[in-house]
Amino acid sequence: xxxxxxxxxxxxxxxxxxxxxxxxxxxxxxxxxxxxxxxxxxxxxxxxxxxxxxxxxxxxxxxxxxxxxxxxxxxxxxxxxxxxxxxxxxxxxxxxxxxxxxxxxxxxxxxxxxxxxxxxxxxxxxxxxxxxxxxxxxxxxxxxxxxxxxxxxxxxxxxxxxxxxxxxxxxxxxxxxxxxxxxxxxxxxxxxxxxxxxxxxxxxxxxxxxxxxxxxxxxxxxxxxxxxxxxxxxxxxxxxxxxxxxxxxxxxxxxxxxxxxxxxxxxxxxxxxxxxxxxxxxxxxxxxxxxxxxxxxxxxxxxxxxxxxxxxxxxxxxxxxxxxxxxxxxxxxxxxxxxxxxxxxxxxxxxxxxxxxxxxxxxxxxxxxxxxxxxxxxxxxxxxxxxxxxxxxxxxxxxxxxxxxxxxxxxx
Amino acid sequence: xxxxxxxxxxxxxxxxxxxxxxxxxxxxxxxxxxxxxxxxxxxxxxxxxxxxxxxxxxxxxxxxxxxxxxxxxxxxxxxxxxxxxxxxxxxxxxxxxxxxxxxxxxxxxxxxxxxxxxxxxxxxxxxxxxxxxxxxxxxxxxxxxxxxxxxxxxxxxxxxxxxxxxxxxxxxxxxxxxxxxxxxxxxxxxxxxxxxxxxxxxxxxxxxxxxxxxxxxxxxxxxxxxxxxxxxxxxxxxxxxxxxxxxxxxxxxxxxxxxxxxxxxxxxxxxx
Numbered sequence: 249x250x251x252x253x254x255x256x257x258x259x260x261x262x263x264x265x266x267x268x269x270x271x272x273x274x275x276x277x278x279x280x281x282x283x284x285x286x287x288x289x290x291x292x293x294x295x296x297x298x299x300x301x302x303x304x305x306x307x308x309x310x311x312x313x314x315x316x317x318x319x320x321x322x323x324x325x326x327x328x329x330x331x332x333x334x335x336x337x338x339x340x341x342x343x344x345x346x347x348x349x350x351x352x353x354x355x356x357x358x359x360x361x362x363x364x365x366x367x368x369x370x371x372x373x374x375x376x377x378x379x380x381x382x383x384x385x386x387x388x389x390x391x392x393x394x395x396x397x398x399x400x401x402x403x404x405x406x407x408x409x410x411x412x413x414x415x416x417x418x419x420x421x422x423x424x425x426x427x428x429x430x431x432x433x434x435x436x437x438x439x440x441x442x443x444x445x446x447x448x449x450x451x452x453x454x455x456x457x458x459x460x461x462x463x464x465x466x467x468x469x470x471x472x473x474x475x476x477x478x479x480x481x482x483x484x485x486x487x488x489x490x491x492x493x494x495x496x497x498x499x500x501x502x503x504x505x506x507x508x509x510x511x512x513x514x515x516x517x518x519x520x521x522x523x524x525x526x527x528x529x530x531x532x533x534x535x536x537x538x539x540x541x542x543x544x545x546x547x548x549x550x551x552x553x554x555x556x557x558x559x560x561x562x563x564x565x566x567x568x569x570x571x572x573x574x575x576x577x578x579x580x581x582x583x584x585x586x587x588x589x590x591x592x593x594x595x596x597x598x599x600x601x602x603x604x605x606x607x608x609x610x611x612x613x614x615x616x617x618x619x620x621x622x623x624x625x626x627x628x629x630x631x632x633x634x635x636x637x638x639x640x641x642x643x644x645x646x647x648x649x650x651x652x653x654x655x656x657x658x659x660x
Numbered sequence: 661x662x663x664x665x666x667x668x669x670x671x672x673x674x675x676x677x678x679x680x681x682x683x684x685x686x687x688x689x690x691x692x693x694x695x696x697x698x699x700x701x702x703x704x705x706x707x708x709x710x711x712x713x714x715x716x717x718x719x720x721x722x723x724x725x726x727x728x729x730x731x732x733x734x735x736x737x738x739x740x741x742x743x744x745x746x747x748x749x750x751x752x753x754x755x756x757x758x759x760x761x762x763x764x765x766x767x768x769x770x771x772x773x774x775x776x777x778x779x780x781x782x783x784x785x786x787x788x789x790x791x792x793x794x795x796x797x798x799x800x801x802x803x804x805x806x807x808x809x810x811x812x813x814x815x816x817x818x819x820x821x822x823x824x825x826x827x828x829x830x831x832x833x834x835x836x837x838x839x840x841x842x843x844x845x846x847x848x849x850x851x852x853x854x855x856x857x858x859x860x861x862x863x864x865x866x867x868x869x870x871x872x873x874x875x876x877x878x879x880x881x882x883x884x885x886x887x888x889x890x891x892x893x894x895x896x897x898x899x900x901x902x903x904x905x906x907x908x909x910x911x912x913x914x915x916x917x918x919x920x921x922x923x924x925x926x927x928x929x930x931x932x
Binding site: 278280340345352353354356357380381393395397398400453455457458460508509510511512513514515517552553554557559592594595596597624625626628659660 | 724726732733746755756757758760761767769775776777778779784785786787788789790791792793798799801802803903920921924925926930
């Protein structure tokens with residue numbers, strides 16, 4: 249029990265010691281400490297008890313920056329873990345930047361959606377419950393940005409694949425499996441750690457008067473694996489009685505756009521992505537491998553606006569699978585909306601906000617209300633909840649997980 | 661995040677007022693005849709059209725003091741410049757710690773029918789986001805300034821009349837009342853004390869929709885920098901709840917030839 253704890257502390261101390269050797273006037277250090285407690289409403293059980301110490305160092309020397317974001321994280325009484333969320337070297341040229349190392353790359357213009365956020369995979373081990381900052385994983389690679397006025401070209405090369413994180417099978421956030429019987433799992437089929445397994449992304453962006461616009465594309469490994477059927481047992485008279493599956497990561501591509509425009513008090517936003525060769529789960533008797541490959545499009549349209557002292561945002565999201573077949577698990581068209589309301593009170597020391605995801609098919613929803621009280625600068629208390637409405641669907645499947653949380657955070 | 665949208669947008673407007681248009685908050689308005697001297701409208705126009713630097717850089721410290729004398733302090737770096745029909749600025753928070761590195765960019769246009777373009781960069785989310793420039797009557801950063809207080813209000817938007825003469829710090833002033841032509845403005849009227857010897861205001865009173873005195877803005881310090889009269893310290897006092905906000909500008913530099921290319925996404929993410 250003690251070894252991981254000591255190893256984490258030793259690594260953290262080593263990192264601090266290295267940075268302290270650098271000239272103090274060029275070092276910037278900030279971060280926060282936070283403790284958070286989450287309780288299931290259904291039975292009062294504590295499902296989340298986490299302590300986080302998040303530190304960010306940067307060493308800046310005019311045209312070069314060394315940046316590190318190290319986190320000591322302790323959850324549910326387990327030994328603390330040290331996570332190096334980011335560590336990169338960045339060079340700022342006259343008209344270009346180069347960033348090498350472990351880094352988060354965030355694309356897109358929508359809130360609470362990841363339609364064109366193609367590069368950084370997501371940590372969905374607790375579904376959409378963590379803060380969005382914590383949902384995105386860093387990737388190791390090379391990023392080159394070229395600038396000409398308000399035009400920007402962004403190239404990302406990731407020599408090694410970083411998968412997204414899915415909930416553990418015994419987690420309360422494990423999604424419903426798309427199989428008629430409980431499967432047994434074989435080890436996942438991962439891309440080889442070989443330079444030929446690299447991922448490539450390119451984005452052009454323009455930020456201008458009234459409108460921002462970007463186009464992007466990528467050739468990459470899908471962060472979320474498909475379940476490939478590698479064995480099944482059909483018992484006469486009973487049908488399918490056992491199934492063996494393997495998670496498989498696979499090559500895919502996407503082309504997308506994102507735009508945002510100001511019209512009076514409104515900010516209009518839209519983004520979309522055309523996905524090439526996405527695998528969709530289906531009836532295992534129809535598809536021997538358990539899935540079929542289709543092209544699909546996902547897009548959103550929405551607006552942000554002030555109303556009655558609140559900042560509001562609404563977005564409509566639609567997924568369309570081309571050449572859809574009846575044996576597929578997913579519907580041909582999926583519609584969803586997001587609604588965000590936020591307002592500050594008491595001279596911005598109290599903030600009230602609520603984010604809702606609403607699925608139209610089931611129907612179902614996830615509502616995340618939160619109130620934050622800034623006791624003083626850098627110190628805040630927060631409380632809120634995660635409420636899942638409906639019995640099925642993306643959000644309704646977690647209807648047993650309605651919960652409330654409280655947290656305390658100090659920033660430095 | 662949206663909490664910061666409003667705050668930063670307002671902060672941008674504040675800095676714009678106090679640095680590149682230091683007198684505008686006290687002197688905007690439209691014509692009303694005086695007695696023998698220039699008209700109220702002409703006085704307000706002269707303040708609005710006074711010489712201004714083409715660009716400025718500064719450090720801004722904002723201190724908010726409540727009725728129990730408890731202080732909250734915000735500090736930020738800022739960069740602003742005029743480019744023909746557009747004024748552009750970028751502001752980056754230095755403190756408090758939880759917003760450090762957050763930056764805000766605003767483009768405002770000479771064409772008053774056009775909305776401002778505004779963006780925010782939050783280091784935690786690593787994304788530059790276009791935000792709404794609405795909510796001009798809201799408080800910004802929990803201070804006693806509102807968006808409306810901080811923007812450069814064109815004299816044509818108000819009707820003006822001289823209602824008296826007064827002295828502030830030994831300086832002879834016109835006292836000018838300005839009533840908005842548009843009822844959507846946050847105030848029923850404002851009263852400004854404008855110097856008779858320079859195109860600058862020293863004080864402005866803001867009246868709420870019930871015509872009760874709400875706030876008083878006082879210019880506490882000015883400085884001539886490269887030939888431009890710049891406000892370096894102001895205080896807004898909300899007399900209804902006895903809350904004050906003091907703003908001070910340091911390291912103020914003007915006309916450094918800031919390039920328009922700097923007002924871009926890259927500067928927001930990289931920092932000033």
